[in-house]
Amino acid sequence: QVRLVESGGGLVQPGGSLRLSCAASGSILSINTMGWYQQTPGKQRELVATITHFGATNYADSVKGRFTISRNNAKNTVYLQMNSLKPEDTAVYYCNTLSPFLPWGQGTQVTVSS
Secondary structure, three states: OOOOOOOEEEOOOOOOOOEEEEEOOOOOOOOOOOEEEEEEOOOOOOEEEEEEOOOEEEEOOOOOOOEEEEEEEOOOEEEEEEEOOOOOOOOOEEEHHHHHHOOOOOEEEEEEEE
């Protein structure tokens, strides 16, 4: 079964940028849609960006125009470029498919603060 490992998070000032990566232990060629999820304490994970196998993307209104999702099927990796970060973007970020989900990775913490 495919395992997911997220990385790239950190502490950044408002207006800054980060690039998250999600490395899959197996091939993601057969997985049509991959997504990035955002989770803040006390809340359920929210889907913020998706990308299909063919590269079609979709974004939550909260991140549209600031975040860009991409994937490299040859490298079994999904990325999330995060620009113009805001304090409200502070969360743990996970990648996964759409339901039914693969086992969740550990996530990567993004903290936006001055």
